[in-house]
Amino acid sequence: LAKTTQPISMDSYEGQEVNITCSHNNIATNDYITWYQQFPSQGPRFIIQGYKTKVTNEVASLFIPADRKSSTLSLPRVSLSDTAVYYCLVGDIGSGGSNYKLTFGKGTLLTVNP
Amino acid sequence: KAGVTQTPRYLIKTRGQQVTLSCSPISGHRSVSWYQQTPGQGLQFLFEYFSETQRNKGNFPGRFSGRQFSNSRSEMNVSTLELGDSALYLCASRLRSDGGYEQYFGPGTRLTVT
Numbered sequence: 001l002a003k004t005t006q007p008i009s010m011d012s013y014e015g016q017e018v019n020i021t022c023s024h025n026n027i028a029t030n031d032y033i034t035w036y037q038q039f040p041s042q043g044p045r046f047i048i049q050g051y052k053t054k055v056t057n058e059v060a061s062l063f064i065p066a067d068r069k070s071s072t073l074s075l076p077r078v079s080l081s082d083t084a085v086y087y088c089l090v091g092d093i094g095s096g097g098s099n100y101k102l103t104f105g106k107g108t109l110l111t112v113n114p
Numbered sequence: 115k116a117g118v119t120q121t122p123r124y125l126i127k128t129r130g131q132q133v134t135l136s137c138s139p140i141s142g143h144r145s146v147s148w149y150q151q152t153p154g155q156g157l158q159f160l161f162e163y164f165s166e167t168q169r170n171k172g173n174f175p176g177r178f179s180g181r182q183f184s185n186s187r188s189e190m191n192v193s194t195l196e197l198g199d200s201a202l203y204l205c206a207s208r209l210r211s212d213g214g215y216e217q218y219f220g221p222g223t224r225l226t227v228t
Contacts, residue, residue, distance in 0.1 A: 032214025043118075043204045043219030044157070051214070087157070089215050104157040 004088045009109040018075045020108050022088030025069050033064060033071045036087045038107070044087060048073070075110075083112045116141065118220035120205050126226045132193040135223045139186050139207030145169075146188040147217065148180060149204040157204070163188055164211040192225075200227045 005023040012018045024033070032051050036044035048055055050062040050071070061074040075082060085107040119138045127133050139146050148160040159172040163182035180190040186207075192199055202224050206217035 034215045034217075041202070041222075041224075043206070043222050046216055046218060049214050049216050091215050106156060 004090055004105040006086075006088055006105060006108045008106065009111070011111050011113065012078055013113050014079055015077050018078050018082075018110060018112075020073045020075075020086055020088075020110065021070055022073070022090075023070045024088070024090045027068050027090055031068075031090045033062065033068075034089045034091075035060070035062065035071075035073045036089065036104070037082075038085045038087065044104075047086075078110075078112045080112050080114060083110060085109050118205060118207050118218055120203075120220035120223050122223060123221065124224045124226075126228065127195050128228055129195055129197060131195050132191065133195060133225060134189055134191045135203055135205075135225075137188045137190075137205030137207075137220060139188070139205075140218055143207035143209050143218075144186055145208045145211045146182055146186065147206045147208075148188070148190050149206065150174075151202040151204060151222070152200075160190065162211070169211055195227045197227050200225060 010020060032049055034049040035047040037047050038044040048057055048060045048062045050064050052064050052068060055062045063072040087104040087107040089104055118140055121136045125133060137146055145162060145164045147162040150158045150160055160174055160178055161171045161180050162169045163180060166182045166184060177193045180188060182188045202222045204219050204222045206219045208217045
């Protein structure tokens with residue numbers, strides 16, 4: 001399973017666009033890239049998922065280059081309520097066995113300042 | 115559509131006891147995964163069930179077990195509780211067992227072992 005690397009923390013201001021990049025050098029052919037947002041004491045919330053190129057929904061965009069070794073989550077015009085931890089997850093179906101290491105990594109703490 | 119529900123939300127147990135946590139997935143979702151989240155280890159995958167069969171299992175001891183019923187509801191059991199089992203236990207459901215990890219998480223069960 002592909003290991004992911006993200007910045008530990010990022011700071012931004014209200015109204016700015018924020019880009020969070022995740023590296024996943026050994027991504028497998030069948031792997032999808034999924035991003036989650038988590039607030040303290042809550043379960044992660046699905047934001048967006050993609051396989052290649054660009055995906056956009058009502059809250060974010062996901063950019064994936066042709067080699068798929070990294071991905072960038074773009075949050076347009078952030079607000080104070082976007083302060084949270086953001087996780088990048090790479091995976092698909094799994095091998096169906098034990099010791100399946102599906103991990104979220106450490107995540108990126110985004111702090112949005114007024 | 116109702117989200118993922120988990121019961122109970124909070125639980126205090128004594129070392130050596132056992133505990134059962136319950137998860138009801140989003141209607142129509144057939145895959146249920148369980149995660150343990152602690153400040154030190156982050157989000158760790160426990161296991162995934164699809165159509166009542168365990169598909170993948172993380173690197174946890176045999177004290178952690180689970181099952182899924184025909185209505186897709188799932189339970190996880192932890193026997194012989196240890197202090198280190200204190201954590202937020204999260205359940206997540208997705209429609210299928212492949213095609214990426216677009217999962218929807220419940221609020222979690224906060225387990226405290228004393």
